[in-house]
Amino acid sequence: MIELNNLTRSFGDHKAVDNLNLKVETGEICALIGTSGCGKSTTLKMINRLIEPSSGTVLIDGEDIRNQPPEQLRRKIGYAIQGVGLFPHRSVYENIATVPRLLGWSSEQIDARVHELLDLLKMDFDSFAHRKPSRLSGGEQQRIGVARALAAKPDLMLMDEPFGALDPLTRERLQLELKQIQKLLGITIILVTHDIEEAIRLADRIAVMDGGKLLQQATPEELLRNPREGFVSNLVGGEERALRLLSLRSISDLMEPAECFELNAATPSIEASATLRDALARQIWQQSPVLRVTGENGDTCGAISMERLLSLGQRPE
């Protein structure tokens, strides 16, 4: 568990972060979101002591981070940033091996770990390991950036707008991959972003910041249903909130037994793992108020109606 207690950082008279309190449970993805200059990056950098707080404490699993030298602390925390910052003079292999080498792992351990991570990111060892970063696409570079951050098996990873520079398609694919990897490894991630879609897609908890203050922290659903007046409700959007809410849940949560509807061979179908937003989109596209829901094996396992979707997305009273 990560606890930020009364964290404040001033630059001269300006308080970049003002008395911030936040708890992030182990195994969660927490998104710090806000406009640029709201203090979200400063907050992140105080967790690995790239910036020291003016006052307040950061506890990781109950231990004050100031109890150890900054270099040692940072080697235990994964760190991935927007520009990626791969070392251009070192191969993909050497880049990933950076922190394990700093920690003095044996070359067998490092070799095994690099293989493991490239596997995890679905990148072929033989074709990627010995390339220089300049020979990689933007998405591949960012994947290697994530692999490098995960190299020394950290329990916590800090990410500063890691997908900001990528095209929308690549960004979405990497977000999904990151979510899978995070669930697989059970690590905690604190992620800085200015993109509410990204926060909703990835995070278990969203912390909204403005002017150095924490305005609201909540699960995505709660944030969409009950945003605080003003900045937060502007951020989560007006009418678009309905669609964002739908995108939070999968069809399997809301589907009804197939027998309730008269399905025929012409009824369009959709996979149960898709989101409710996907279901609504398909209903509009196919002009069909009811969809057949299929399981992984392709068998019909239920049905979803537009009526039900509409009721879920309605404006909170």
Added chain:
Amino acid sequence: MLSVLRRVDRLGLTLSLASALALVLLPLVNLQPNRILPGQGVALSQLWQQNSFLIFLPLFLLALLSATFSRWLWPRLMISAAALLLLIIALGNSTTLLLEDQPPFARVSLGSGFWTLLLLLGLLMTDALIKLKMAPLPRLALVAIYLGAIFALLASGLWDQISLMLEYHNQERFWQQGGRHLVLVAGSILPALLIGVPLGIRCHRSPRVRAAILPVLSLLQTIPSLAMFGLLMIPLSLLATSFPLLSEFGIRGIGAAPALLALFLYSLLPIVSNTAAGFDGLDPAVLQAAKGMGMSRRQRLWQVELPLALPVMLSGLRIVLTMNIGLVAVAGLIGGGGYGTYIFQGLGQTATDLVLLGTLPTILLAFIAAMAIDTLIALTQRETR
């Protein structure tokens, strides 16, 4: 007809025409009554019956044609390289003949025709070499082999009758002077690196240090070298007279000490400013990632910052190296030693070939140094690609 014209290499054509004119119009060698007096030019028309010229001439023609019309770079390079070697052989052979019925003090010296051809053929070869886009190490090896071939020709005694080589054989300490030349260059650059690189890093980190240091170093650069030697002579000779112990270590108003000190001061600006520029150009994301992953300050410096700034730093070293090889020659005037000694002796005796004996090795050293550093820069840049 048009398609042929379109295939003409304009640079090749210009160089070819110029070298053809030089060969026909300018004297290849001069026949002098003795070492000092100017001689008479001997043109190709008086030499061409010589057997080796009969091989040289067709090869020369082929070189010009291939430079003008051919897209095949390798033949262009090889033919012009072979033509130059044959010119050296042909000239060597013809001197014996020219000197046959001359008085014993008569000399054959190289004429304006030869130097022009050397320059133009050199440009043809350089042009082909650049267009070949070879990998850095093989290119360096190729140039080394070619220079080695020329040295072998000279060492074989082929040119021993030519005035320049006679001057060389008169100088017993030619190679020692070369060593001394290099020692002066290294002796000024190594301390400049030891002080300039850390200073450049400081300039990168602190704008205030930069604002204080760079203008001073630029001002030093503007002082002409002879004025600088003069300026340094006064305090150094004062030092030497007040502390006799110092002069035993060679610290005197004239000699190596002011030369080294002046070259050291000149070297600082390119080293400091290129180091600072190299560090300024580093990607901030790379540095932030290095820090965020837990590299210590020293690890970041040695493993990330220095390797990435190295190409820019090396181009500073290239400037300093070629500059100092030339400036050491000037230091010959104040008794610093090195090839400059021959230049000033030769000027004093109006013996042109002795001046050349000082000039040519200086140019060659600068050329080799520049080429070596270029190879290093290419290798370090390839690291990041």
